[in-house]
Amino acid sequence: GNSVTQMEGPVTLSEEAFLTINCTYTATGYPSLFWYVQYPGEGLQLLLKATKADDKGSNKGFEATYRKETTSFHLEKGSVQVSDSAVYFCALSAITGGGNKLTFGTGTQLKVEL
Amino acid sequence: DVKVTQSSRYLVKRTGEKVFLECVQDMDHENMFWYRQDPGLGLRLIYFSYDVKMKEKGDIPEGYSVSREKKERFSLILESASTNQTSMYLCLAGRTLYGYTFGSGTRLTVV
Numbered sequence: 001g002n003s004v005t006q007m008e009g010p011v012t013l014s015e016e017a018f019l020t021i022n023c024t025y026t027a028t029g030y031p032s033l034f035w036y037v038q039y040p041g042e043g044l045q046l047l048l049k050a051t052k053a054d055d056k057g058s059n060k061g062f063e064a065t066y067r068k069e070t071t072s073f074h075l076e077k078g079s080v081q082v083s084d085s086a087v088y089f090c091a092l093s094a095i096t097g098g099g100n101k102l103t104f105g106t107g108t109q110l111k112v113e114l
Numbered sequence: 115d116v117k118v119t120q121s122s123r124y125l126v127k128r129t130g131e132k133v134f135l136e137c138v139q140d141m142d143h144e145n146m147f148w149y150r151q152d153p154g155l156g157l158r159l160i161y162f163s164y165d166v167k168m169k170e171k172g173d174i175p176e177g178y179s180v181s182r183e184k185k186e187r188f189s190l191i192l193e194s195a196s197t198n199q200t201s202m203y204l205c206l207a208g209r210t211l212y213g214y215t216f217g218s219g220t221r222l223t224v225v
Contacts (some may be wrong), residue, residue: 045216051210
């Protein structure tokens, strides 16, 4: 079946540091890939997406590139802020049975300190 | 963007009760999902639906059923609530091309 593997957290960074959160996937066919973010005490919201190989999703300074050759969709940000502290979930959507099934990774907690 | 509304933010139910969790989207998206989120276990898929009356089991369907009689509404049913079903329940709707939107969640406590 389909699966998503994320790096273990928590990840602790100083403000203005470079962020990478690794995400790799296993899927048949051509999945679409997503990053979701959950800020403390809030619901999950879509951060960015990519629907085909070599697409780059971007939002709020975050970027991720769909790499089919390495089955990866790593999340990056050049300079993190304290307000980026949250849990980040990588996800894929792939056709299963009659419809699209969404599969999530376990989430990576990011803590940004001053 | 689609708006996804879950009918209750907090619910407290007794063991053995039949529980209905409602989810409504304001657009015409085919795909809707129910997940539960538990600390240390991440997001686990219970059921999903890709059209009216169409449903598929997710990873943990035991003890749950679903109903989708209209495209905008997807209901999760706990046939006989148990304490191990105490959790945060999340509904999701959307299309792959546009992305998927979460509802704000229902925190269910079974006592």
